[in-house]
Amino acid sequence: MIEGILETALYADDLDKAEVFYDSVLGLEKIRRGGNRHIFYRCGPGVLLIFNPAATSVPIADDPFPVPTHGTKGPGHACFFVTQDDLDAMARNLQEAGVPIESELTWPNGARSIYFRDPAGNSLECASRTLWTS
Numbered sequence: 001m002i003e004g005i006l007e008t009a010l011y012a013d014d015l016d017k018a019e020v021f022y023d024s025v026l027g028l029e030k031i032r033r034g035g036n037r038h039i040f041y042r043c044g045p046g047v048l049l050i051f052n053p054a055a056t057s058v059p060i061a062d063d064p065f066p067v068p069t070h071g072t073k074g075p076g077h078a079c080f081f082v083t084q085d086d087l088d089a090m091a092r093n094l095q096e097a098g099v100p101i102e103s104e105l106t107w108p109n110g111a112r113s114i115y116f117r118d119p120a121g122n123s124l125e126c127a128s129r130t131l132w133t134s
Contacts, residue, residue: 002026002043002080002090002126009049010076011056012120015039018050021118025097043080075117079125087112090126109133 012018019039022028028041028048037055041048053071060066082090091114094101102123103115111128118124 002028002082002086007047007049008076008078009051009070010078010118010120010122011051011053011072012118012122013052013054014119015050015052017119022048022050025094025099027093048078075121075123077123077125079113079127079131081129081131082126084112084128087114087126087128090114107131 015033015036015038019030019033022039022041023030028043031040031042031047033039036052038052039050041050051071053073057069057071059069091101091104094114094116099116101114101116103113105113105115107113109130111131111133113125113127113131115123115125
């Protein structure tokens, strides 16, 4: 259903709940889980990074890939693009999983979006690929 995202990071204090949501409800392909620090998902040609904010604010000793520490407090936002048909299927899938849809919009250019939240409170959106075209 979800076609892609280049790369974005969202934060969740409870990675177990996040894992169930992104695996089962959204159906993303897990690349790997790094303990209680992160879970990485394939999302089309890109990657969705789910980090535990407490863990990513602490540098890893002798890290061979010294990415700067990062994290955030409070919910973030990510938008996944889907086909028009898959947008309807995603809405049904969310409803069947008991995930409330907060908003459904049709934009002036005809693109559609649905908004919902993951277990950590992150605002997620699935939208037509044409959302940002004029």
